[in-house]
Amino acid sequence: MITAIAWKNVWRNKTRSLIVISAVTIGVFAGIFSMAAINSSVVQRLDAAVNEELSHIQVNNKDFRSSADIQNIIGNYPEVVSALESTPGVTNITGRIIIRGIASTATKSTGVEITGIDVGKEKEIFTLSEKLIPGTGSYFETDTKFNSVFIGEKLAKELNIIRYIITPEAITSLREEGMTSETVSKVETLQGQRFTSEKKFVKAYEEILEPNEIQKYGWKIKEAAWSYREGSKIILSFLDINNSQTGAAFKVCGIFRTNNDMFESLSLFVPIDELRQLTGMKDGTFHRVIARLENNDITDKATSEIRQKLADYEVLNWKEIQPDLAMMADFMGQIYSVFMVIILAALAFGIVNTMLMAVLERTRELGMLMAIGMNRRKIFIMIMLESIFLSIVGGFAGMAVSEAVIAVTAKTGINLVKYSEGLEAMGYSANLYPTIDAQFFVTTTILIVLTGIIAAIYPARKALKLNPIEAIRTE
Amino acid sequence: MKVIEIKDLNKIYNSTEVKVHAVNGVTLDFQEAEFAAIVGPSGSGKTTLLNLLGGLDYPTSGQILIDGVDLSILKSSALIDFRMRNIGFVFQAYNLIPVLTAKENIEFIMSLQKIASKKRDERTFELLKAVGLADRAESRPAKLSGGQQQRVAVARALASKPKFVLADEPTANLDSKSATTLLEIMEKLNHEEKITFIFSTHDPRVVKMAHRVITLEDGRVVSDEQMK
Numbered sequence: 001m002i003t004a005i006a007w008k009n010v011w012r013n014k015t016r017s018l019i020v021i022s023a024v025t026i027g028v029f030a031g032i033f034s035m036a037a038i039n040s041s042v043v044q045r046l047d048a049a050v051n052e053e054l055s056h057i058q059v060n061n062k063d064f065r066s067s068a069d070i071q072n073i074i075g076n077y078p079e080v081v082s083a084l085e086s087t088p089g090v091t092n093i094t095g096r097i098i099i100r101g102i103a104s105t106a107t108k109s110t111g112v113e114i115t116g117i118d119v120g121k122e123k124e125i126f127t128l129s130e131k132l133i134p135g136t137g138s139y140f141e142t143d144t145k146f147n148s149v150f151i152g153e154k155l156a157k158e159l160n161i162i163r164y165i166i167t168p169e170a171i172t173s174l175r176e177e178g179m180t181s182e183t184v185s186k187v188e189t190l191q192g193q194r195f196t197s198e199k200k201f202v203k204a205y206e207e208i209l210e211p212n213e214i215q216k217y218g219w220k221i222k223e224a225a226w227s228y229r230e231g232s233k234i235i236l237s238f239l240d241i242n243n244s245q246t247g248a249a250f251k252v253c254g255i256f257r258t259n260n261d262m263f264e265s266l267s268l269f270v271p272i273d274e275l276r277q278l279t280g281m282k283d284g285t286f287h288r289v290i291a292r293l294e295n296n297d298i299t300d301k302a303t304s305e306i307r308q309k310l311a312d313y314e315v316l317n318w319k320e321i322q323p324d325l326a327m328m329a330d331f332m333g334q335i336y337s338v339f340m341v342i343i344l345a346a347l348a349f350g351i352v353n354t355m356l357m358a359v360l361e362r363t364r365e366l367g368m369l370m371a372i373g374m375n376r377r378k379i380f381i382m383i384m385l386e387s388i389f390l391s392i393v394g395g396f397a398g399m400a401v402s403e404a405v406i407a408v409t410a411k412t413g414i415n416l417v418k419y420s421e422g423l424e425a426m427g428y429s430a431n432l433y434p435t436i437d438a439q440f441f442v443t444t445t446i447l448i449v450l451t452g453i454i455a456a457i458y459p460a461r462k463a464l465k466l467n468p469i470e471a472i473r474t475e
Numbered sequence: 476m477k478v479i480e481i482k483d484l485n486k487i488y489n490s491t492e493v494k495v496h497a498v499n500g501v502t503l504d505f506q507e508a509e510f511a512a513i514v515g516p517s518g519s520g521k522t523t524l525l526n527l528l529g530g531l532d533y534p535t536s537g538q539i540l541i542d543g544v545d546l547s548i549l550k551s552s553a554l555i556d557f558r559m560r561n562i563g564f565v566f567q568a569y570n571l572i573p574v575l576t577a578k579e580n581i582e583f584i585m586s587l588q589k590i591a592s593k594k595r596d597e598r599t600f601e602l603l604k605a606v607g608l609a610d611r612a613e614s615r616p617a618k619l620s621g622g623q624q625q626r627v628a629v630a631r632a633l634a635s636k637p638k639f640v641l642a643d644e645p646t647a648n649l650d651s652k653s654a655t656t657l658l659e660i661m662e663k664l665n666h667e668e669k670i671t672f673i674f675s676t677h678d679p680r681v682v683k684m685a686h687r688v689i690t691l692e693d694g695r696v697v698s699d700e701q702m703k
Contacts, residue, residue, distance in 0.1 A: 001579075001586040008574035368570040371531055372631075373559020374587060375552060469531050472566060 002378055006385035009358070010393075017390060020354045024347050024394025024448075025401060031343040032402035032444065035336055036434035037414065042328050043435055044259070046296070049325050050318055051127045053263050056293040057303055058321065059084070060314045064287055068100055070241055073285045074313070083309040084291045089298045094121035095286030097275050101238030101247070103151075103268065105159045107196070112155065113266050114236055116275030125292045128256055128269075136228050137254035140271060146251035147274045149234065152264025153257045157198055161232045161252060164201035166190045170224035177220050183213050187221060201225060228255065236270075241280040248278055336440075344447060347394070348455040351387050355459035358386065366463050367471020376464050383460035384453060391452030399441055406434045478638050478671050479505040479528065484537035486523050486694075497523040498534070499694035505639065508669040510662060512676050512685035520694035521675040522643060528673065529562055529641045530554045541638060559587055563632030563640035563670070567647045569624040571616040577627045578603065578612040584635045602630035605667075606660050622653025629661055639671035646678045658684050 010017050050056060059080050064072040074080055077095065084093050097116035102109050119140045123129050129139035133153060140148055156162045166187060175184055186208045195201035205221055206214055237247035250270060258264055276283065293302055303317040319326035359366065369379060414432040486498040497520045505511060513521050526532040527539060530546045539546040541561060549557055571580045578599050585595045603609045606626035608619075616624050625645060632640045642661075646654035662684060665672050674681050682688055690698040 001583065005572065005574060012574055364568070364570065365572065368564075368566065369572075370555065371529070371558065372564050372584060373555055373562075375555045375559075378587070469526055472570065 002382050003385055006382050007389055009362075009382075009386050010389045013358075013361075016354060016357070020350050020390055021394040021397060023350050024391060025397040027343045027346050028395055028398025028444065028448065029401045029405070031339045032399065032436065032440070033405055033434065035339055035440065036402070036406050036436040037409075037432050038335060039332060040410075040432045040435045042332055044433065046325055046329065048259055049322060050296065052131065052258055053126075053260065053267075054318045054321055055125055055290045056296070056299055057084075057090075057291040057306060057315065057317050059289040059291070059306070059310060060316070061287065062312070062314045064098075065314065068098070070099055070239060070243075070279060070281070070287075073281075073287055074289055077284055077286055077289070080289050080310060080313065083306060084289065087291075087302055087305050087309070089294045089302050090291045091294055092121065092125045092292040094118050094125055094290050095272075096288045096290060097272055097279070097281060097285070098287045099238050099275070099279065101236050103155065103159060104235045104237070105161065105232075108159045110155070110158050110265070112236070112268050114238060114275065115267060115269050116272035117269050118272050122269075125290060128258075131256040131258050132254045133228075133257050135230075137230060137252065139254055142253060146233065147248050147270060147278075148253040149236070149250035150254050150256060150269040151234070151252055152267060153255050154261050154264035155266070155268060156228070156232075156252070156255050158265060159234060160196045161228065161234070162198075162255075163227050163229070164195040164198065164222070164225040165227045166193070166225050167227075173224045174217070174220060177217075177224075179217055179220070183209065183217060186213075190225075195225075198222065236268075238279070240278065246278055340444070340447060344451045347391060347448065347451050351390055351452060351455035352458055354390065355383060355387050355456055356462065359383065359459050359463045363466060363471045363474040366466055367468040367474065370466065370468040371472060379463055380460045383463050384456045387456030387459070388449060388452040391448050391455075395445060395448035395452075399444065402436075403441075406436060409434045476507045477504050478507050478509075478542065479503075480538070480540040481528075482538040482540070484524075484527065484539065485535045486520075486527060486532070487535045496694050498527065501537070501691075501694070501696055503689065503696065503699070505671055505673065507671060508665060509671045509673070509687055510665045510685055511672070511687040511689060512674040512682050513689045513691060514676060514682055515691035515697075519691040521691055523694075524691065525641050525643055525673070525675045529564060530558050559584065560635065561638045563635070563637040565625070565628050565632050565640060565642035565645045567644040569616070569621070569628050569648075571624055571627055571631070573616050576613045576615055577608055577619065577623075577630075580616070580627055581630045581634050584631060588635055590635075598634060599630075602633060605664060606630045607656075620653070622649050622657060625649060625653070625657055626660060629657065629664070633664060633668060633670060636668070637670065639673060642672060642674045642676075644676055644678070645674065646676070646681060651680075654678065654680055 059074065061072040061074055063069070074095070081093055084090050095118065099114050101112055101114050103112045123139070128150075132139055139150060142148075153162065168191070171184060171188055171191065174187060179187075187205065189208060190204055193204070195204060201222070202218070205218070209217070232252045233249050234252060235247055236250050237245065240246045256264070275281075276285075291306070293299060299317045299319065303315060307315040366379060370376075410433050414434065416432060481501055481503040484498055484501040485496070488495040488497055499520070501524060513524060515521050523532070527534050530549070534547050537547070544557070546554065546557070572583065575583065581599045581602055582595050585598065600609070603612050606629060608623060608626055608630075611619060611623060616627070619627065632642075646657060649657060658680060661672055664670065674685065676682065686702055688698075688700050688702055689696060
């Protein structure tokens with residue numbers, strides 16, 4: 001019956017209880033949703049790093065990373081493969097040749113890292129092939145007499161392979177996107193012009209559009225004008241096995257788009273045999289062996305096991321190669337703690353205030369309950385239960401709202417395209433797909449209930465100190 | 476049979492600069508099924524005596540024996556338990572639990588005593604019928620008149636079959652008709668349930684119906700009359 005009374009007492013002053021519950025709901029939602037959004041950003045970055053750029057574990061010749069000399073190959077490739085294959089959790093292995101060089105077109109040149117890959121095996125380990133921009137070709141699927149190269153969008157822009165042209169199709173697409181006819185007519189003035197860089201194109205449309213039009217349509221105009229001439233070629237120059245300058249023309253077979261500008265502008269991929277042929281490297285030689293694991297959680301264990309087996313090589317996992325990523329993952333835990341402390345402190349103050357008011361308003365009733373024989377333990381439990389109910393209702397409402405909003409935004413995504421330049425420069429996606437694991441909800445629930453209990457102790461103790469004789473006479 | 480024995484009871488308040496001798500050497504007995512009123516002017520010690528009898532306060536000296544148990548030596552927690560099992564209270568301002576229905580208010584003490592649900596229901600229905608509110612069992616206090624609320628309070632006080640009921644100015648907030656109805660019900664229950672009723676009152680209607688009237692002045696018993 002005490003539980004029933006406590007529950008009914010919560011709804012005694014509906015307005016006040018609903019205000020507290022709403023405050024708790026909003027607080028919990030704000031905390032969980034912010035965490036989910038931040039978490040998604042980090043998770044997406046981690047996934048991208050592991051699935052597109054690094055995989056889980058890399059084995060190099062000990063001197064390779066410091067000098068990047070073409071001669072610093074894996075000494076005994078079969079031994080490395082055998083060590084990796086015998087390690088529990090390793091699912092796939094592939095070897096790479098990596099050399100530094102220069103990529104050039106008729107107008108531009110830039111330093112790059114040329115990676116020779118086994119196309120078939122890479123597709124089993126990395127998802128880069130899925131990052132192909134539609135309409136730019138394929139992931140090494142077309143036969144060509146030229147050497148093939150798969151490059152990033154950022155590099156393509158730097159080499160002026162991507163141009164910006166306002167075509168009649170682009171105008172139609174902008175109209176369909178909902179652009180006003182006034183803005184469309186301004187953009188039409190650029191029709192027919194060919195801009196060899198994004199910078200020049202942006203400058204051109206910024207001169208003819210108002211700031212609010214730029215803010216609203218800038219991204220769409222760039223997307224619509226984006227143009228790529230299939231079959232573009234680039235020249236790759238590098239040193240061969242004898243340290244002699246060599247190079248060849250490569251046909252761009254496809255362009256990939258990731259969220260990491262640095263990776264896009266530095267990395268390009270060619271079939272390993274073509275690179276071996278050009279550099280004079282022997283069959284079966286590699287600079288790096290890459291291993292894919294079942295999941296991220298076994299990274300540390302697998303790394304130490306492989307390190308023991310391959311003491312003559314440099315064995316690194318993704319956390320060690322990009323410590324900033326590992327730090328971000330750890331940092332998430334700290335951000336979570338800070339968020340939760342803020343939310344729970346606000347929750348605690350709200351509950352203390354409400355319960356103190358409730359005790360004050362019900363002094364006479366509490367006095368009567370003591371007089372007729374309700375002992376202090378039961379009164380204490382009743383006040384505690386009221387507080388717990390308030391926090392549970394608010395907490396669960398907050399979690400339900402969070403779950404619903406996260407479920408919707410996880411599908412639709414949150415578009416931060418305005419900040420895409422900055423985010424992608426750091427390797428983070430401008431499209432967030434909020435995600436949070438079930439454990440977070442469980443922990444949050446426990447913390448909310450605990451806060452409700454702790455926050456009720458002071459008002460409950462106040463109630464216990466009442467003198468029934470005086471309390472009954474309270475007006 | 477003696478239900479309450481009060482021996483040379485004193486209560487002195489020292490909290491103010493002047494010592495107040497609220498109850499001064501009171502010695503009284505109450506028998507089973509008495510219907511007694513304690514009267515006297517304001518400040519005569521009626522309420523203090525009732526609080527001491529109800530175990531809500533400790534005497535400065537003297538003894539209150541209820542069925543041989545000395546209240547003055549019971550610890551606070553034991554006293555609460557003793558109150559729950561042996562004493563019924565009716566307050567001037569009814570003091571029902573507003574979120575509970577009339578039925579639930581009556582059941583409440585029995586649930587504290589862990590009486591089985593079936594027995595609780597039987598006793599509650601019996602009392603609701605006795606106070607003439609069987610048709611208002613599911614009404615909350617806010618939906619009942621003052622007189623009806625006080626009848627529920629009487630039923631609540633009797634629910635656990637206490638040894639005696641203490642009623643502090645039970646008719647003070649009631650109109651004449653409601654007060655008379657309430658007193659008639661209380662007298663009937665006193666007779667039927669053989670439970671002692673002790674009133675602290677100024678109300679002449681209560682005095683008129685009481686079987687025994689004890690008059691206090693300055694904390695002392697100045698008269699103790701059997702009326703019926």
